[in-house]
Amino acid sequence: MREPSVILFNINRYAINDGPGIRTTIFMKGCPLRCVWCHNPESWLTEPEVLFNGKKCIGCNSCKERSNPQACPTKALEQCGREWTMEELMAEIEKERDIMSDSGGGVTLCGGEPLRQPAAALAILKELGLRGFHRTVDTSLYAAPETVEAIAKETDLFLVDIKHMDSALHRQLTGVSNERILSNIRLLANLPADDKENRKREVWFRMPLIKGVNADETNIAATAQFIAGLKDAHIKELKIHLLPYHDIGKDKHRRRGTVYNPDHILMETPTDEEISQCRSCFERFGIKVVIGG
Numbered sequence: 211m212r213e214p215s216v217i218l219f220n221i222n223r224y225a226i227n228d229g230p231g232i233r234t235t236i237f238m239k240g241c242p243l244r245c246v247w248c249h250n251p252e253s254w255l256t257e258p259e260v261l262f263n264g265k266k267c268i269g270c271n272s273c274k275e276r277s278n279p280q281a282c283p284t285k286a287l288e289q290c291g292r293e294w295t296m297e298e299l300m301a302e303i304e305k306e307r308d309i310m311s312d313s314g315g316g317v318t319l320c321g322g323e324p325l326r327q328p329a330a331a332l333a334i335l336k337e338l339g340l341r342g343f344h345r346t347v348d349t350s351l352y353a354a355p356e357t358v359e360a361i362a363k364e365t366d367l368f369l370v371d372i373k374h375m376d377s378a379l380h381r382q383l384t385g386v387s388n389e390r391i392l393s394n395i396r397l398l399a400n401l402p403a404d405d406k407e408n409r410k411r412e413v414w415f416r417m418p419l420i421k422g423v424n425a426d427e428t429n430i431a432a433t434a435q436f437i438a439g440l441k442d443a444h445i446k447e448l449k450i451h452l453l454p455y456h457d458i459g460k461d462k463h464r465r466r467g468t469v470y471n472p473d474h475i476l477m478e479t480p481t482d483e484e485i486s487q488c489r490s491c492f493e494r495f496g497i498k499v500v501i502g503g
Contacts, residue, residue, distance in 0.1 A: 216299065216330035219252055219291040219322070223306055227503045229346035229367055231315025234306050236299070236334070238319060239291045240326030242352050244385035245373065246471045247420060249459035253322030258291035261465040288465075296337060303343070316344025316366070325353035325361060335364035348416075351394040352386060358394045362401050367412040370395060372450075374424045375432040383423060383475070392436070399443035410446035420455040422476035425484060430491045438495040449498040452488060455479045 220237040222228075228235045240256035248254075252261060266286035273281045280289070303317055310316055317338050324331045324347055331347070338345050348369040351358060362368075372395075373388070374380040380388040403411040415437060419425050424433075437448055455477055463470040471477065480488070489499045 214327075214329040214333050215293045215295055216327055216334065217256055217258065217291050218294050218299075219258075221302060224309070225318065228318040228320065228348060229316065229369065230344070231313035232306075232309050233315040233318050233346070234303050234310065235318045235320055235348075236324075238321040238324045238327055238331065241321055241323040242326060242386060243323065243350055245418075246383055246473070246475055247418060247423070247455060247457070247459065247477055249456070249462070250322065251459055251462050251468060251470075252290045252466055255291075256326060258289060258293075259466065261288045261290050261462075262286060262467065263288065263465050290466075296333065299334065300337060300341070303338070304341075307343075310343070314344075316346060318346040318348055318369075320348035320369075323350055323352065325349055325351070325357055328353065328357045328361070332360055332364060335361065339364055351391050351398065353390075353394065355394060355397055358397055359401065362398060362411075367414065368398065369414050369416055369451075370398070372415055372417050372433055372437075375429055375436060396440070396443075399440045399445050402444050403446075411444045412447075413445050415450040417450060417452055418455060419452045419480055419485065419488060421478040421480045421484060423455075425480045425488060427487075427491070430488050434492045434495040434497055437492075437497055441496065447498060448496060449500065450492055451500045451503050452485065453502060454485060 217239040218237055219239050222235040225233045225235040237253065239253055241254050244254065263286050266284045268284055270283065272283055273287055319331055319334065335345050344366050345364065346367040346369060347361060347365045350371045373384055377387045377389060398413065401411065403409040417433065437450065441448060460470045485501060492499045
């Protein structure tokens with residue numbers, strides 16, 4: 211049977227914020243969410259696309275149409291995403307095997323949403339396992355439950371995003387409600403990592419911390435309470451990474467012809483004091499807090 215190919219839009223080597231150690235991070239195209247703060251909007255579509263940087267365009271008309279970005283002499287047109295075979299991808303990953311091994315690192319699948327390409331994600335994780343790489347999946351868990359179960363069998367660490375606990379606000383901010391996400395978090399938390407060894411599963415929660423969106427006391431307390439409710443499940447340690455807001459996605463929206471935060475929702479980076487208050491709330495619930503990463 212032919213191995214499924216995968217559509218990637220980037221491979222980041224020497225990554226230090228996508229799991230333990232030094233890692234190779236694979237960015238898979240496709241995402242069912244449309245977060246208003248998204249810093250990778252080029253990941254939304256599963257298929258390859260062309261980005262346009264007007265600052266580089268000299269109006270030479272060499273490209274004639276945007277479907278041929280290679281014709282642009284100034285690289286104002288940029289192909290975003292292409293199909294990779296398993297053989298090609300593993301050859302790239304193997305280049306950094308020594309540094310990943312020496313640092314206790316590995317390979318991280320992210321996006322976009324890696325579970326948007328479930329067959330490809332599962333095949334990659336299985337092959338990485340056969341090759342002895344530590345495997346991390348960075349995901350919103352907005353996927354079919356059977357996909358989560360299958361991926362969990364081939365994953366050493368999950369980085370799970372929690373964006374907002376109010377379902378209506380979650381839909382307003384991301385385009386989807388949060389019921390499926392919360393249900394899959396509970397599902398994942400109750401799946402033993404290894405029945406033979408009775409090990410706990412490694413899950414690191416992550417929250418983009420945005421003043422005006424989800425950094426308020428009510429939402430932080432609700433999030434902490436939800437995570438604390440998993441303490442008797444199969445999770446090794448209750449931990450959350452708080453990721454202060456940035457607007458790096460603005461320029462990427464411009465390059466792909468879309469609008470950043472079209473509804474002009476107030477979004478700001480929390481102050482140090484506000485971040486400290488959020489940290490204290492999570493810690494009161496027995497949850498370890500990391501700022502960044």
